[in-house]
Amino acid sequence: MSYIYFPGCSLRSTGRGYEESLLEVCRALDLPVDELEDWNCCGATSYMSVDESKAFALSARNLALAEKQAHSSSDIQMMVPCAACYLGLNKAQHYLKEFPDIRARVNKALSSAGLVYSGQARIRHPLDIFTNDVGLDKIAAKMTKPLKGMKIACYYGCQLVRPYADFDDQHNPTTMGKIMTALGAEVIDWPLKTRCCGGSLTGTIEDVGLRLSYVILAEAHKRGCDAIATACPLCQFNLECYQGKMNRRYGLNGTVPVVYFTQLMGMAFGLSEKKLGLKRLFVPLPERGAVAAEGGAHVRG
């Protein structure tokens, strides 16, 4: 069985580094991954605000395509790295299951487009797949360059654990932390793991959005982390790309590298910076040697 990979729109632009590192890490773990053929938008937040029925139809098309691609095998596993897509597809599936009238309407609409959805596709996040299908032992066995001395703040954001917490604790998720610990990093304890980064507000109502991102960044900075690990392209973008502005506006006093957890995994597997998309970062990671030598002290300038 191979995982049907659903990239989503963001992983094709601002989140390029997420896709690159995820696919490299899957290759290193011998995890077979096939991209969903002709996938469309998941119908996330902004679309849902305009038309709910069509948002469910959009997700249902993706699910139907996944079933087709799996040749109607009963074990259909989708790998969805973007937190918004993960929730978008998951929410549609929950609603199609719970509300027969929506299911009937969506199924009718799908059939006029020549598609069938039976409800078998399982929507999984890479964090879920890595911890539960691959296992921490196998991940640790692939490690060639431990993240020794690196202090990591694991940031999960909203939509991975809310409203559905399918693979982790809703209030105190730990899957990412377990992976990071297995790879030799030091995981810092902090209370803002699942606090909202502001979503699209940073681009629209900057005064409000920036402050939400700033709160998270400042807390991680205060606790002396070397990097924040994220699992969502919008969280990564918000926390990383507006740091200059946050410095000017709120006096953040320094920079904090914000990376995808898959990039850190790839580093521990000894993969090159280029392959992992690390060169796409605005705030580069501190030099590995320096971090290890200082035992995790902060190489921030």
Added chain:
Amino acid sequence: MDKWHGWDKIRYEAALDPHFGTKIASIPGGDKLLACIQCGTCSGVCPLSPYMDYTPRQIIAMIRAGFKAEVLSSYTTWLCASCYSCTVECPKEIKITDVMYAVKRLAIQEGVYPKRFPMPVLAHEFFRSVQKNGRSTESRLIVRLYLKTNPFKMLKQAMLGWNLWRRGRMGMGVESIKGKDELQRLFVAMDKETRAERRTGQEVRP
């Protein structure tokens, strides 16, 4: 608020819409809205409530009481970032985030959302792009958003755009799917189904 607009806030029953609450409560699983105990947990956990004109708790009270015009034109729902904190913590299991979505949709349908406020414009442009191409193209979306709300801000953001482009994180091309015809058929059929359900009266939901 620099000036007290108290007189504008007083509403007599005749000015309220008695069906507004039940209409919003008709969303899937929305009937729990009517069980709200006004405990304020939603406003407490909401990371955005300090910036809202009405807190989530107030919005729910206003929906139930029929303050349709005030609710639909408020900034509250457009500030909701869909973090689902309220939905998860609500002791009466009200899907508050979904209530916010329902209010947004109704505000768009009735054209009463705050004009030139960037969030509804973003939603509309995102919708338009997916409707046409099946996917969203982030670079185009941002450009259209600023053109329609604040063209001057686009100049201020040019540096961010350049930095993203330089790192290969923002392209110029338009993202699009192959099965556009199939998608159009799906949309047309879905609209037809939704209209049919509305006509039979089973469904009046936004």
